[in-house]
């Protein structure tokens with residue numbers, strides 16, 4: 001059996017996106033900047049895509065900029081708002097401790113440029129409090145950046161409320177909606193955001209393409225210099241096949257979100273219920289206010305990496321919240337932010353489902369994961385110490 005349960009990392013390309021990609025290569029191969037017929041046809045197709053993405057997000061077409069994905073969108077939005085603020089002497093940025101590195105590393109860069117960065121705590125449920133954001137906003141604040149849904153523990157943040165506060169206080173507000181778009185309703189007006197980044201490969205589109213919503217009148221600086229594409233804000237010949245494939249994926253992913261969310265959250269709930277029976281484990285993040293496909297656990301007495309490798313042997317593709325795979329031994333900043341101690345944070349497992357997953361997948365994972373956890377614990381000196389009283393159980 002093969003079960004792909006790592007949809008927060010990336011998703012399989014939707015057939016509609018693949019078809020649209022190929023069709024666009026065939027029918028709209030011109031360069032949208034060229035004045036001839038082939039070029040103008042491509043330009044019209046690009047406009048149609050922009051209008052469709054805008055309609056789905058509740059934006060205007062001229063508020064949508066096509067990017068290479070979530071990282072670029074986050075970088076561009078944050079740097080633009082920060083540098084604009086600095087010109088007016090405002091150099092304070094408020095964000096959260098659980099943002100993706102696309103946001104956190106950009107903020108680190110800004111700190112080196114002399115910006116003050118405040119990262120709000122999230123508490124054990126993994127959700128930031130709007131009132132904490134409100135308390136931190138002052139006359140020096142040039143940007144607030146809060147993600148819509150967390151990539152590791154799936155928690156949904158009170159972006160609407162924080163956006164409202166920012167709008168009242170006239171502070172630019174960015175939200176990283178990379179994990180949310182295509183998996184829950186996302187409307188830029190309802191969210192009161194000024195910038196919103198999304199990425200196609202998280203909802204069945206291709207890699208390397210995304211969009212940035214920028215509310216009309218908000219500052220936007222270019223990260224790439226060159227031609228006048230994307231109204232002078234992103235140089236480089238547009239990847240029209242990728243943009244069209246993303247548009248097709250987004251249209252399909254958002255066509256019936258309530259039905260999608262109902263189906264996937266039922267799978268998620270069964271999996272959470274089944275895995276919760278494993279002794280000394282804990283669900284990461286709030287039980288209810290989480291993405292419909294996110295299941296994240298910590299298991300005491302095991303290493304997440306060993307768990308991943310053994311699950312892979314059983315045909316289950318999962319992920320751990322820890323950064324060990326990227327060469328660092330530091331546990332996930334998100335798990336530490338919700339109060340997991342280092343040892344426990346190392347024993348994490350993230351399973352992210354979408355509509356491609358089935359009840360059989362859930363039944364298979366519910367059978368295999370407890371077996372693999374028990375096997376690893378049987379070999380673990382930490383588990384022996386815990387059971388023989390030399391260490392205290394935390395979970």
Ligand SMILES: Cc1ncc(COP(=O)(O)O)c(C=O)c1O
Pocket residue numbers: 008009068069070071072074100102147149150151176178179199200208210
């Ligand atoms: C919350 C979040 N933000 C940003 C990104 C970066 O997106 P991309 O891979 O399109 O650059 C990701 C990707 O995992 C993500 O989960």
